[in-house]
Each structure stands twice: as structure tokens, then as C-alpha cells.
Amino acid sequence: MEHAARHGARYITEPGDSIRSTDVSAECDRRGITLVRTGIRLFCH
Structure with a gap:
């Protein structure tokens, strides 16, 4: 989250x-x- 916010992310998806x-x-x-x-x-294994 910290990295994403630092680079300007405004949206995050999760299951x-x-x-x-x-x-x-x-x-x-x-x-x-x-x-x-x-x-x-x-998932990809």
C-alpha cells in the first residue's frame, strides 16, 4: 500500500x-x- 500510494495509485483491487x-x-x-x-x-501455479 505504501509503495502504491507513493506512486499515485488511487484504486486497489483485492478478492x-x-x-x-x-x-x-x-x-x-x-x-x-x-x-x-x-x-x-x-491462482496460477
Whole structure:
């Protein structure tokens, strides 16, 4: 989040419902970044 904010990010997406989703949301609020939860998880192994 710090790196993204430093470079001017205004929006961040995340799948949501993870252990740290609450932390992500709070940090976005603190930095004035819009958080969008997609509800979709994609994994490539």
C-alpha cells in the first residue's frame, strides 16, 4: 500500500474475505485509496 500510494495509485483491487482484508481496507481508507473487492480469486501455479 505504501509503495502504491507513493506512486499515485488511487484504486486497489483485492478478492476480499482473506485474513487481512480488514487491514487492507483500513490502510486504503487511511491513504485515501479506493478499494474494490472483486470476490474472484485467481491462482496460477
